[in-house]
Amino acid sequence: xxxxxxxxxxxxxxxxxxxxxxGLNFTVERNxxxxxxxxxxxxxxxxLDMICGKTKPSHGTIKFKxxxxxxxxxxxxxxxxxxRKFQTPxxxxxxxVLENLEISYPEQRGIFGxxxxxxxxxxxxxxxEVADQVYLxxxxxxxxxxxxxxxxxxxxxxxxxxxxxxxxxLDEPVAGMSARERELTADLLKQIAPGRCVVLIxxxxxxxRSIAHKVTVLHQGKLLAEGTMEQIQSDxxxxxxxxxx
Amino acid sequence: xxxxxxxSRVGLVPAILLALLLLVIFPVFLGSYWLNLISKxxxxxVVGVGIVLAWGYGGILSLGQGxxxxxxxxxxxxxxxxxxxxxNLPDFMVWSSTEVLPWWWKPYxxxxxxxxxIAVIPTVLAFVFAYAVFRKRVGGVYFAIVTLALxxxxxxxxxxxxxxxxxxxxxxxxxxxxxxxxxxxxxKLVLYFVQVVILFIVMGIGTAIxxxxxxxxxxxxxxxxxxxxxxxYDTALFKAFIFTVSAxxxxxGGALYSLQVGLITPTLVGVVASIEMIIYVAVxxxxxIVGAVVGALLVGWSKSVISESFPTIWLFFLxxxxxxxxxxxxxxxxxxxxxxxxxxxxxxxxxxxx
Numbered sequence: 001x002x003x004x005x006x007x008x009x010x011x012x013x014x015x016x017x018x019x020x021x022x023g024l025n026f027t028v029e030r031n032x033x034x035x036x037x038x039x040x041x042x043x044x045x046x047x048l049d050m051i052c053g054k055t056k057p058s059h060g061t062i063k064f065k066x067x068x069x070x071x072x073x074x075x076x077x078x079x080x081x082x083x084r085k086f087q088t089p090x091x092x093x094x095x096x097v098l099e100n101l102e103i104s105y106p107e108q109r110g111i112f113g114x115x116x117x118x119x120x121x122x123x124x125x126x127x128x129e130v131a132d133q134v135y136l137x138x139x140x141x142x143x144x145x146x147x148x149x150x151x152x153x154x155x156x157x158x159x160x161x162x163x164x165x166x167x168x169x170l171d172e173p174v175a176g177m178s179a180r181e182r183e184l185t186a187d188l189l190k191q192i193a194p195g196r197c198v199v200l201i202x203x204x205x206x207x208x209r210s211i212a213h214k215v216t217v218l219h220q221g222k223l224l225a226e227g228t229m230e231q232i233q234s235d236x237x238x239x240x241x242x243x244x245x
Numbered sequence: 246x247x248x249x250x251x252x253s254r255v256g257l258v259p260a261i262l263l264a265l266l267l268l269v270i271f272p273v274f275l276g277s278y279w280l281n282l283i284s285k286x287x288x289x290x291v292v293g294v295g296i297v298l299a300w301g302y303g304g305i306l307s308l309g310q311g312x313x314x315x316x317x318x319x320x321x322x323x324x325x326x327x328x329x330x331x332x333n334l335p336d337f338m339v340w341s342s343t344e345v346l347p348w349w350w351k352p353y354x355x356x357x358x359x360x361x362x363i364a365v366i367p368t369v370l371a372f373v374f375a376y377a378v379f380r381k382r383v384g385g386v387y388f389a390i391v392t393l394a395l396x397x398x399x400x401x402x403x404x405x406x407x408x409x410x411x412x413x414x415x416x417x418x419x420x421x422x423x424x425x426x427x428x429x430x431x432x433k434l435v436l437y438f439v440q441v442v443i444l445f446i447v448m449g450i451g452t453a454i455x456x457x458x459x460x461x462x463x464x465x466x467x468x469x470x471x472x473x474x475x476x477x478y479d480t481a482l483f484k485a486f487i488f489t490v491s492a493x494x495x496x497x498g499g500a501l502y503s504l505q506v507g508l509i510t511p512t513l514v515g516v517v518a519s520i521e522m523i524i525y526v527a528v529x530x531x532x533x534i535v536g537a538v539v540g541a542l543l544v545g546w547s548k549s550v551i552s553e554s555f556p557t558i559w560l561f562f563l564x565x566x567x568x569x570x571x572x573x574x575x576x577x578x579x580x581x582x583x584x585x586x587x588x589x590x591x592x593x594x595x596x597x598x599x
Contacts, residue, residue, distance in 0.1 A: 074471075074474040074475060075477050075479050078477035086471075090471070092468050092469055095464060102461070103473075108458065109477050109479075111482060111486045114462055115457050116457070117458040
C-alpha cells in the first residue's frame with residue numbers, strides 16, 4: 001500500500017471569474033505534518049474547503065486513499081476519515097466541553113441511534129483521554145462559550161481527535177494564542193501526527209519551523225515551492241512574494 | 246455541572262406544579278364551562294411542545310403548523326361527522342348537492358383507520374417535504390415562508406371544495422366517539438382528563454428527546470450547522486426528524502381540538518392560527534416544554550377574555566404581545582422564571598458567584 005494519503009490533481013476553482021485555486025497538484029503521505037503557507041488570497045483556506053467538501057471544485061480530482069472526494073458531500077467525507085478545523089474556532093457554545101466532545105464521537109450518528117444512546121464507560125474514557133491531550137480535563141463541565149479563544153481552538157482540535165481521522169485539516173490552529181499556548185499546541189500536534197497525516201495552514205513562521213516536516217508555499221492559487229523549511233527559506237521566489245517583507 | 250443540574254431540577258418543579266394545577270386545582274374549583282375552555286387551550290399546549298422541539302431546539306421556525314393541525318383536525322372531524330350523520334350523508338354535503346360520499350371519505354367510518362391516518366399522513370408528508378427542503382440547504386426565513394405558503398394553500402383548498410370539506414363553515418355538529426357521547430357534561434369531564442394525560446405523555450416524549458444525545462445534536466445544529474456536518478452527521482436528516490415530530494404533535498393537537506371543541510374550520514388551521522401557535526410558545530419560552538404549555542394556557546385565556554369583551558382588538562393585542570416578548574423577554578416567561586430563580590440562588594450563596 002502506498003504511503004500517499006491525499007493526492008490533489010489539477011485542482012481549480014473560481015468564484016465569479018476570480019480564480020482562487022489554479023491547477024494545483026499536491027500530495028501528502030502518512031505520518032506527515034505538512035504546513036501550507038502563503039500570502040493572503042493565495043488559496044490556502046479554499047484548498048482545505050475543497051478537500052473537506054465545503055466548496056465544490058470546478059476542475060480536478062482529490063483522492064483520499066482510494067476515494068474520490070469531489071463527488072462526496074460533507075458528512076460522507078467526514079465519515080471516510082477527514083477532519084476539518086476552521087479558522088475561527090467552531091465549537092458549540094451552548095453545550096459543555098464534555099458534550100462537545102461527546103457529539104464528535106464517531107458512533108450513533110443516525111436518528112434512532114442518537115435518540116437511545118447511553119454513555120458507556122469506554123466512551124467516557126475516550127473523552128477523558130482526549131480532554132487530557134488538549135489540556136481541557138479541568139473544563140469538561142464548563143460551557144464552551146466560557147472558554148478562552150485558545151481553549152476553543154484546543155477544543156475544536158479535541159473534537160477532531162474524537163473522530164480519529166486519518167487526515168486532519170487545520171486552518172490556523174494557533175491564531176490568537178499566547179506564546180505558552182503555542183508551545184503546548186506544537187507539542188500536541190507533534191503528538192497526534194504519527195499514524196495519520198496533518199495538513200495545516202499557518203502564518204506564524206516560528207511555529208511552522210517548530211513543527212513542520214515539509215512546507216508547501218501557495219501564491220495566487222498556484223504552487224510556488226515545496227520542500228523543507230531550509231529550502232523554502234532560501235528560495236528566491238518565496239522570499240520575494242512572502243517572506244521578504 | 247451545577248447550572249445544568251439546577252436547570253433540570255427547575256424543569257421538574259414547574260412540571261409537578263402544572264400537574265397539580267391541571268389535575269387537582271382546576272377540576273375542583275372550576276365549573277364545566279371553564280374546564281371546556283381549558284381543554285381547548287391545552288390542545289395548543291400539545292402543539293406548543295412540538296414547536297419548542299423544532300423551533301427552540303432545532304432552530305426551525307415553521308409558520309405552517311396549522312397545516313398539520315388541520316390534517317389531524319379534519320381527519321378526526323371526518324370520522325366524527327360520519328358517526329353523527331350515519332347512515333345519511335353529512336349535512337354540508339347535502340347542502341352542496343354532493344350526492345354520494347366521496348371514496349376517500351369512506352375509510353373514515355372506522356376509528357382505527359382514522360387514528361392511523363392521523364399518525365401516518367402528517368408524518369410522511371412532513372418528513373418527505375422537510376428532508377427534500379433541508380437537503381437543498383433551504384433554511385431560516387426561507388423555510389418559514391415556504392411553510393406559511395403551505396398553510397395558506399390548505400385554507401384555500403378547504404374553502405374551495407365546499408362539497409367535500411364543508412367550505413368556510415368547516416365541519417361541525419359531532420355527537421359520539423365509538424358510540425360514546427362526547428357532548429354530555431360527564432363526557433366533557435372525561436375528555437378533559439384524557440386531554441391532560443395526553444399532554445403529559447407528549448411533554449414526557451419531548452423531554453426525553455431534549456435530554457438525549459439527539460437533543461444535544463439539535464442544539465449543535467442550531468448553533469453551528471456546518472460544524473455538525475463536519476462531525477459526520479447528515480444534518481438534513483436530523484432537522485427533518487424533529488420537524489416531523491413537531492408536525493405529528495400538531496396533528497395530534499388538531500385531532501384533539503375537533504374532539505374537544507366540536508368543530509373544525511379553515512380559519513382554525515390558516516395563517517393567522519399558525520402564527521398564533523408560534524406566539525403561544527414565544528410567550529411561554531421557546532426552550533421550555535412546560536413554558537409552552539403555560540404560554541398556551543395564558544394566551545388562550547386572555548384570548549377568551551379579551552375577544553369576549555372587545556372582539557376587534559384581540560389581534561392588535563396579540564401582535565403587541567409578540568413584539569414586547571421578542572424585544573424584552575426573548576426566552577419568554579420560562580426565561581424570566583429561571584432568571585429570578587438563578588438570582589435568588591446566587592443571593593443565597595454569594596460565595597458561588599464567579
